[in-house]
Amino acid sequence: VRALSAPSFAFDGVVRLTRVGVGYLAFTLVIGFAALNTGNNSLYIGLAFMLGGLIASGVASRNGLRDFRLALEVPGEVWAGMPAEARLEMKSGSPFWSVRDIVVVSDLLPQPLLVPRIDRKQTLVVELPLVFPRRGPASVQSIDLYTRYPFGLLLKKKRVKLGGSVIVYPRLLDQTLERRLTGSRSVDLLPRRRPGSGSDIHGFREYVTGDSLRHVHWKKSAGLGRWIMKQHEEETAPSVIVAIDPVRPASASEEAFEEMISSAATLLKEAIDDDLDVALILPATRIRGRGMKVRRAIFEALASIEAERWGDFPLVPRGAVLFSLRSGHESKSA
Amino acid sequence: MNRRARDLQAIGLTAFAAVPLYLTQAVAPLIVGAFHLTLALVAFAVLSGRGAGSLASIGRVVAIGYLPLFAVDALWISSSLIKASVHLLFFVAIYQILDPEARAATRQRLLVTFLIFTTSIATATHLSILLFILLFSIAAFAELMRLSSEESAVSVGRPEAAPGVLRSALLFAIPTILVAAMLFPMLPRRENPFVRGVVRGLQATTGISDSINFNEDRRISSDPSAIARVWLPQEAVPFFTPLRLRAAVYDEWEDGEWVTGLEKAVARVAIYESQLATARSEGFSFPARVEQKAMPRGRMLLPDGTWAIRAIDEVNFREPYGLAAAASESGQLNFEVSISRQTSPLLARPVAPPRYPVPFEIESMARQIVGAENDPIGQARRIEAHLRTTFTYLGDPSELGRPVPVDEFLLATRRGHCEYFAAGMVVLLAALDVPARIVGGYYGGELNPLIGSFVLRARDAHAWVEVWDGSKWVTHDPTPPALRPGISARGLMRAYLDAVRDSATYFWDRYILTFGRNDQVELLMRAFIGARESWTSMRGRLAEAGAVAKRRGPAAILMVSIAASIALAVWMLRRRRTSWERLLRLLDERGIASSQSTAPRELLEDVRATRPDLVPLVEPIVEAYVRERFAAKPPGEDLREAARAALRQLQST
Numbered sequence A: 001v002r003a004l005s006a007p008s009f010a011f012d013g014v015v016r017l018t019r020v021g022v023g024y025l026a027f028t029l030v031i032g033f034a035a036l037n038t039g040n041n042s043l044y045i046g047l048a049f050m051l052g053g054l055i056a057s058g059v060a061s062r063n064g065l066r067d068f069r070l071a072l073e074v075p076g077e078v079w080a081g082m083p084a085e086a087r088l089e090m091k092s093g094s095p096f097w098s099v100r101d102i103v104v105v106s107d108l109l110p111q112p113l114l115v116p117r118i119d120r121k122q123t124l125v126v127e128l129p130l131v132f133p134r135r136g137p138a139s140v141q142s143i144d145l146y147t148r149y150p151f152g153l154l155l156k157k158k159r160v161k162l163g164g165s166v167i168v169y170p171r172l173l174d175q176t177l178e179r180r181l182t183g184s185r186s187v188d189l190l191p192r193r194r195p196g197s198g199s200d201i202h203g204f205r206e207y208v209t210g211d212s213l214r215h216v217h218w219k220k221s222a223g224l225g226r227w228i229m230k231q232h233e234e235e236t237a238p239s240v241i242v243a244i245d246p247v248r249p250a251s252a253s254e255e256a257f258e259e260m261i262s263s264a265a266t267l268l269k270e271a272i273d274d275d276l277d278v279a280l281i282l283p284a285t286r287i288r289g290r291g292m293k294v295r296r297a298i299f300e301a302l303a304s305i306e307a308e309r310w311g312d313f314p315l316v317p318r319g320a321v322l323f324s325l326r327s328g329h330e331s332k333s334a
Numbered sequence B: 001m002n003r004r005a006r007d008l009q010a011i012g013l014t015a016f017a018a019v020p021l022y023l024t025q026a027v028a029p030l031i032v033g034a035f036h037l038t039l040a041l042v043a044f045a046v047l048s049g050r051g052a053g054s055l056a057s058i059g060r061v062v063a064i065g066y067l068p069l070f071a072v073d074a075l076w077i078s079s080s081l082i083k084a085s086v087h088l089l090f091f092v093a094i095y096q097i098l099d100p101e102a103r104a105a106t107r108q109r110l111l112v113t114f115l116i117f118t119t120s121i122a123t124a125t126h127l128s129i130l131l132f133i134l135l136f137s138i139a140a141f142a143e144l145m146r147l148s149s150e151e152s153a154v155s156v157g158r159p160e161a162a163p164g165v166l167r168s169a170l171l172f173a174i175p176t177i178l179v180a181a182m183l184f185p186m187l188p189r190r191e192n193p194f195v196r197g198v199v200r201g202l203q204a205t206t207g208i209s210d211s212i213n214f215n216e217d218r219r220i221s222s223d224p225s226a227i228a229r230v231w232l233p234q235e236a237v238p239f240f241t242p243l244r245l246r247a248a249v250y251d252e253w254e255d256g257e258w259v260t261g262l263e264k265a266v267a268r269v270a271i272y273e274s275q276l277a278t279a280r281s282e283g284f285s286f287p288a289r290v291e292q293k294a295m296p297r298g299r300m301l302l303p304d305g306t307w308a309i310r311a312i313d314e315v316n317f318r319e320p321y322g323l324a325a326a327a328s329e330s331g332q333l334n335f336e337v338s339i340s341r342q343t344s345p346l347l348a349r350p351v352a353p354p355r356y357p358v359p360f361e362i363e364s365m366a367r368q369i370v371g372a373e374n375d376p377i378g379q380a381r382r383i384e385a386h387l388r389t390t391f392t393y394l395g396d397p398s399e400l401g402r403p404v405p406v407d408e409f410l411l412a413t414r415r416g417h418c419e420y421f422a423a424g425m426v427v428l429l430a431a432l433d434v435p436a437r438i439v440g441g442y443y444g445g446e447l448n449p450l451i452g453s454f455v456l457r458a459r460d461a462h463a464w465v466e467v468w469d470g471s472k473w474v475t476h477d478p479t480p481p482a483l484r485p486g487i488s489a490r491g492l493m494r495a496y497l498d499a500v501r502d503s504a505t506y507f508w509d510r511y512i513l514t515f516g517r518n519d520q521v522e523l524l525m526r527a528f529i530g531a532r533e534s535w536t537s538m539r540g541r542l543a544e545a546g547a548v549a550k551r552r553g554p555a556a557i558l559m560v561s562i563a564a565s566i567a568l569a570v571w572m573l574r575r576r577r578t579s580w581e582r583l584l585r586l587l588d589e590r591g592i593a594s595s596q597s598t599a600p601r602e603l604l605e606d607v608r609a610t611r612p613d614l615v616p617l618v619e620p621i622v623e624a625y626v627r628e629r630f631a632a633k634p635p636g637e638d639l640r641e642a643a644r645a646a647l648r649q650l651q652s653t
Helices: A019-038 A041-066 A175-182 A218-224 A254-273 A292-304 B003-017 B029-047 B053-077 B081-098 B100-104 B106-122 B129-155 B166-186 B234-240 B360-370 B376-390 B406-413 B418-431 B492-513 B517-551 B553-573 B579-589 B600-610 B612-630 B637-652
Strands: A008-017 A068-073 A083-092 A099-105 A113-118 A123-131 A136-138 A142-147 A154-161 A166-168 A201-206 A228-232 A239-244 A277-281 A286-290 A321-323 B226-231 B243-250 B252-254 B257-259 B267-270 B280-292 B306-310 B314-317 B323-325 B333-344 B436-444 B446-448 B453-457 B461-468 B473-476
Touching: A008 A019, A019 A041, A019 B106, A019 B129, A041 A068, A041 A099, A041 A142, A041 A154, A041 B106, A041 B129, A041 B166, A041 B492, A068 A142, A068 A154, A083 A099, A083 A113, A099 B129, A113 A123, A113 B129, A136 A292, A166 A292, A218 A228, A239 A254, A254 A277, A254 A292, A254 A321, A277 A292, A286 A292, B003 B029, B003 B081, B003 B106, B003 B129, B029 B081, B053 B081, B081 B106, B106 B129, B129 B166, B166 B517, B226 B243, B226 B492, B234 B280, B234 B333, B243 B453, B243 B461, B280 B306, B360 B376, B360 B406, B360 B418, B376 B418, B376 B461, B376 B473, B406 B418, B418 B436, B418 B461, B436 B453, B446 B492, B453 B492, B517 B553, B579 B600, B579 B612, B579 B637, B600 B612, B612 B637
Parallel strands: A239 A277, A239 A321
Antiparallel strands: A008 A154, A068 A083, A083 A123, A099 A113, A099 A142, A136 A166, A142 A154, A201 A228, A277 A286, B226 B280, B226 B453, B243 B436, B252 B257, B267 B314, B280 B333, B306 B333, B314 B323, B436 B461, B446 B453, B461 B473
């Protein structure tokens, strides 16, 4: 997941006068009229103070936000529909203004976030629980900062444009739904012991022509009076093989396709978390491995997979879990 | 900040907004006191944790109950719409404080507090109002900031706002004051009000009356309010101090009191940009400037020895008995005069002694004092010396215990204040058929060395005598000099502090309180003249420089051309650092050293190990560099741009 950062500011300005601001302005006008009418310099002093407060307020809120630098970083995995642990670094470059009551607003934030205070020249990191609605490449185009600071007369806004992008992994299903779709825990369907080229003995068998003498179990052969061949066990952990058929028939909805991807992702995540070997088979890609090595590759592949209108039915190896929306193949084990 | 502290702060701000009303008395102090007492009780209730909610209904009933009485109050009780409005504001403010729900409605509460604040400052003329405005601004800013924080917190669903706004409010007061100070002289001023009848001039107490009646109680004012300031040229000070400002002349005895005669002989004289002669000057003459803050009985205060007036629009001419002029809107009168040690009337005319019924005993007394002296001025000097040495001055007229006529003063009590001394001398001279008159005005004054003016105060009111010598009036003062008002001995520190205080008051009066459209025009003119002079000066220097260049033209042009060429060549031939070199320098500044043998990827690994936060910035630069230097295909424009952006960001990090 890449960090997002770029201090590019697109829009500044007064959003609106607040109710307090309207009252303040009206009151200033009243004092102004009274001062003008009476020529009373005490009232002129009051008027000058009111206008001074208004100007100081405008300058403070504008300059306080103007020198802001933002950097958004999403250090962990980002799953669709789940709060991402994003970190927003807010740096005030202003040598004068400390800003209070900054409200951070984004489409990806479930609710606005209040930053109570940032002192001048201070850098503050706040946790930003961004929620991306869909899997796939995504970007936080901008973040809006609002403030009523200092006197609440004006509600000012600064839109901070951000560059970069993140890959949003598919939405994860809860266990119940995942099991309903796959029938049972997928790893239970797979054989755990297989003959292979490991060092442990998996079993014994009769000699057949062509067998290498290296595999003769001499003790048993001597005991039984015939050639007994030992069979070694494959040195691999139990694995989960997931095959995805990206074809979405016209009868299947987009939601069904996304749910299928989510189901596959949930199964794979569970397997990877259990430290099992996993394999993902896509029409153009095969990813196989274990642990963190393949985690990123698998979920990025799942994040970027797109529905196709047609295509060949994938060759599914024995023991693999096939996810397909074609008739009769919905989420079943081959 | 908890609820109780917030409530106390709100009560405190509302109470503070009304404090100046005690001084300005725009509302009866008793009412302001009752208002503050009520707020204090509510504050006590809040402080003790009992709350004031139970009293809210009473407050509501009283506030609503006053509404129909508002018109009655405005028309008959206080007879003032403004006073009645302030009363209404007090009721509303008390209700808002009493009712917890209304108390929580900060916006409405602040509005009422601001309105009370406005009435407080609108009626204030004293310098201390500045301090009040400053303190109120800080408190109001703190309240506004707290409200702002609360609204921000509510907008994101948080119950509590960030604490600690007082320090921020204090900091905001400084730029606000600076901006206000710049704005104040620029705010537009109109000559005539939109709505007439609201303007009220300055008020000050004076010791000047229309007549002197010794059958009435007399009081000496202790009011320190400045009546006038007089600027004298340095060289004139020895000849014209202690200063005497003439306000009124009492030259006739009528119905038992001394009055100003010849009132019907007032001539109205208008002058424009020329000076009005009031007397003939004899001997050397000096200019003097007078800023008259108060108009005692509408009279101008003229320094003794004034023979001409200028720089004033319109004067009602009453010479030799007094001059009256219309004060400006601010109540102040500024004018310049010419003063001379000796003056004589413009028109020679016979002057008769006052028609005072002199008793035989006083006539005998007068003749006894003057002895064989025949000259009127010589007689006046003897009487003056007699009164100074054998009579007792009383600073407080109430010590007499009862009204004492002048005859009794001269014959029996021999004690009194300056008016007794002056009237006694006039009576004694009248007994000798010497024309004399009492002059009322101000005497002495304090020199303020910081602004170079003499300030005369209401408490410096004094009376003295003018004696007709046959051709002119000569000033005499029978009051013992050391006991006259306006004469006080002060220590150096006290004098210095008084001067500082008076200067502050002067600047407040002159440049704040009475600042008007004419001052704005003057300010503008000064700025314009200053700019024009600067431009003229700069143009002159440029012309001078041009002339020098013309004289040394070819050589100068050659030198400048050579210098410019060298600078251009150096700039063009300078070796520009590559992005990679800039990256190495930036990393070096951040503690990541590298050498010529450091491979790009190796450098990236170093960054990853020591400053992982910089990896996102360094990575695209390294990638672009590697592709540029070692790959078959150069990096694309996207990668180049990303590297440039990363480098810029690294520089600013």
